[in-house]
Amino acid sequence: MTSTLPDFAAPAIRVRDLRKSYMVPERESGLRASVRSLWNRQTREVVAVGGISFDVAPGEIVGFLGPNGAGKTTTLKMLSGLLYPTGGEATVLGHTPWQRGKAYLRQMTLVMGQRNQLVWDIPVSDSYELNRAIYRIPDAEYHETLAELRDLLDLGPLLTKPARNLSLGERMKCELGGALLHRPRVLFLDEPTLGLDVTAQRRIRAFIAEYAERHNATVLLTSHYMADVEALAARVIVIHHGTLLFDGVLAGLVARFSPHKLLTVDLEHPVAGLERYGEVVSIDDVRVTLRVPKGSAAAATARLLADLPVADLSVTDPPIDEVIDRVFSADEEPEVPASADEALVTTA
Amino acid sequence: MIDLVHLYRAQFKTTIAEQFQYRGALVIWLLGLILEPVIYLSVWSAVARSQGGAVDSFTAADFAAYYLIAMMVDHAGFTWVMWEMEFWIRQGNLSPLLVRPVHPIHRYIANNLTFKLLTFVVVLPVVLVLALVFRPNFTITAASALAFAPALILAMALRFALEWTIATAAFWVTRVNAINQLYFVAFLFLSGFAVPLPLLPGPVQAVAQWLPFYRFLGFPVDVLLGRLPTDQLLIGFGAQVAWLVVALWLLNATWARGVRQYSAVGA
Numbered sequence: 178m179t180s181t182l183p184d185f186a187a188p189a190i191r192v193r194d195l196r197k198s199y200m201v202p203e204r205e206s207g208l209r210a211s212v213r214s215l216w217n218r219q220t221r222e223v224v225a226v227g228g229i230s231f232d233v234a235p236g237e238i239v240g241f242l243g244p245n246g247a248g249k250t251t252t253l254k255m256l257s258g259l260l261y262p263t264g265g266e267a268t269v270l271g272h273t274p275w276q277r278g279k280a281y282l283r284q285m286t287l288v289m290g291q292r293n294q295l296v297w298d299i300p301v302s303d304s305y306e307l308n309r310a311i312y313r314i315p316d317a318e319y320h321e322t323l324a325e326l327r328d329l330l331d332l333g334p335l336l337t338k339p340a341r342n343l344s345l346g347e348r349m350k351c352e353l354g355g356a357l358l359h360r361p362r363v364l365f366l367d368e369p370t371l372g373l374d375v376t377a378q379r380r381i382r383a384f385i386a387e388y389a390e391r392h393n394a395t396v397l398l399t400s401h402y403m404a405d406v407e408a409l410a411a412r413v414i415v416i417h418h419g420t421l422l423f424d425g426v427l428a429g430l431v432a433r434f435s436p437h438k439l440l441t442v443d444l445e446h447p448v449a450g451l452e453r454y455g456e457v458v459s460i461d462d463v464r465v466t467l468r469v470p471k472g473s474a475a476a477a478t479a480r481l482l483a484d485l486p487v488a489d490l491s492v493t494d495p496p497i498d499e500v501i502d503r504v505f506s507a508d509e510e511p512e513v514p515a516s517a518d519e520a521l522v523t524t525a
Numbered sequence: 526m527i528d529l530v531h532l533y534r535a536q537f538k539t540t541i542a543e544q545f546q547y548r549g550a551l552v553i554w555l556l557g558l559i560l561e562p563v564i565y566l567s568v569w570s571a572v573a574r575s576q577g578g579a580v581d582s583f584t585a586a587d588f589a590a591y592y593l594i595a596m597m598v599d600h601a602g603f604t605w606v607m608w609e610m611e612f613w614i615r616q617g618n619l620s621p622l623l624v625r626p627v628h629p630i631h632r633y634i635a636n637n638l639t640f641k642l643l644t645f646v647v648v649l650p651v652v653l654v655l656a657l658v659f660r661p662n663f664t665i666t667a668a669s670a671l672a673f674a675p676a677l678i679l680a681m682a683l684r685f686a687l688e689w690t691i692a693t694a695a696f697w698v699t700r701v702n703a704i705n706q707l708y709f710v711a712f713l714f715l716s717g718f719a720v721p722l723p724l725l726p727g728p729v730q731a732v733a734q735w736l737p738f739y740r741f742l743g744f745p746v747d748v749l750l751g752r753l754p755t756d757q758l759l760i761g762f763g764a765q766v767a768w769l770v771v772a773l774w775l776l777n778a779t780w781a782r783g784v785r786q787y788s789a790v791g792a
Contacts, residue, residue, distance in 0.1 A: 254620075287620075293621035294621070299546075307535045309535070311532060311627050
């Protein structure tokens with residue numbers, strides 16, 4: 178294996194203007210259209226990733242957010258070397274991923290779906306043995322890593338079972354174990370908790386955090402579960418329609434994309450006419466939640482306190498799920514548009 | 526090199542464990558593999574008998590020898606990659622193999638060889654029993670057996686490389702069945718499998734000599750049975766090597782392009 182001294186100043190992942198588009202066949206429905214398509218095949222270019230740039234420092238865990246079809250998975254596939262980009266460049270640990278050099282592939286792992294590492298019909302430990310040969314893991318390191326993974330993921334009773342006899346959660350644990358046997362320095366995790374119950378999700382999450390810390394691994398993770406991202410990633414990258422919408426800390430996402438604050442007020446007795454102070458989100462006896470524009474939150478709070486018998490009051494950001502949902506469901510431009518360049522600045 | 530030995534050993538173990546999980550499927554595969562040449566053998570034996578004992582230079586006993594050897598050569602060389610590759614690519618199963626630091630072809634070679642080692646244990650007694658039934662005229666000499674070894678190895682390598690190359694069509698074509706079908710028809714009639722080469726019409730024989738199919742089936746059989754004069758033997762080895770070089774070059778080129786094309790659907 179070729180090894181160079183790690184350059185600590187260099188990012189582990191460096192992406193510049195990365196693009197990927199597909200040509201997809203297209204035709205109208207109906208017999209006539211299908212006959213016509215025999216000699217006149219129409220194709221349409223679909224842009225999956227339309228030029229994104231970002232850096233990830235060694236040891237950093239970054240959450241990759243975006244609705245289905247945003248280009249998250251395509252980006253992960255390019256960074257893991259599975260797909261050739263249409264344009265732009267990327268280096269991971271100093272390697273160009275899609276050249277698929279062995280030195281690179283030995284240092285990274287891609288977890289995508291739940292049937293990657295394990296051979297369906299044989300015991301998990303046999304699949305692990307195969308990985309040991311594929312990644313040329315020295316004996317001592319293999320046993321040490323296996324013991325560590327067995328401990329962290331509670332794999333003990335699962336190793337002797339064939340993969341097909343495992344439950345979804347068990348299989349995911351074993352998949353993760355198999356994907357990390359060679360102690361990769363970069364992890365690309367695509368929906369690692371998909372389909373798992375809350376307990377299993379929490380467990381996987383804790384494990385990823387622990388692994389990353391122990392081995393100073395760089396992690397790029399996509400998930401539909403906000404809880405995954407909140408628990409693991411201090412930083413998030415949001416892509417939508419193949420372009421980078423936001424790159425920064427999670428709290429910054431809320432600040433940038435939510436133009437509202439939530440005022441939760443406990444009154445001494447029920448009061449009518451609360452609409453004057455803001456949009457009423459909910460009323461539960463004496464507890465009222467109001468949504469007010471961010472800029473007028475202070476003024477609204479002052480008026481509430483002056484006018485009404487307030488027992489308690491708190492000002493909070495809306496839940497992150499709601500903010501994300503708002504960003505993605507808006508057909509028009511987001512309320513506070515951010516160009517890729519601006520977004521990169523927020524990271525610093 | 527040592528690492529590769531480790532890898533193959535691990536892959537052997539995996540495949541053996543896997544195959545034993547599917548004993549039923551294994552038996553059915555084997556049955557097909559054995560039945561096909563037995564059918565040709567029965568038909569040609571019947572034709573030979575009805576024509577007074579021989580078709581051209583082939584007696585019923587010659588046919589028996591030819592097809593029993595052909596059965597073993599076919600068994601040694603056959604691959605199922607043309608179906609499997611389509612499945613891998615369409616379902617996205619190729620993805621996990623591509624991000625490992627080992628070319629997927631190694632996994633396939635190890636799989637293929639293991640499968641054959643396992644099944645040879647069945648094929649050999651079948652050949653022996655069939656030999657008792659069909660009474661073949663084995664015209665094998667020490668020299669022909671010696672020449673057979675490289676002919677068989679080259680045949681296996683050639684067929685493997687060629688079928689892998691054709692299988693890579695699945696990177697571009699979603700349904701490769703038509704291509705596979707075409708290939709198998711050509712293989713059947715031009716390899717010496719359905720019809721031994723000397724029994725084909727002259728022009729077809731000439732074409733078959735220039736194509737690779739005969740080189741990985743009929744040729745090793747003819748070598749072992751000592752049916753070829755020295756010049757044909759040398760031309761045959763030359764053709765095997767030449768086709769192998771072409772096939773490997775093609776395989777490299779199409780694989781490299783195909784992988785670029787790969788859209789990693791699904792997982």
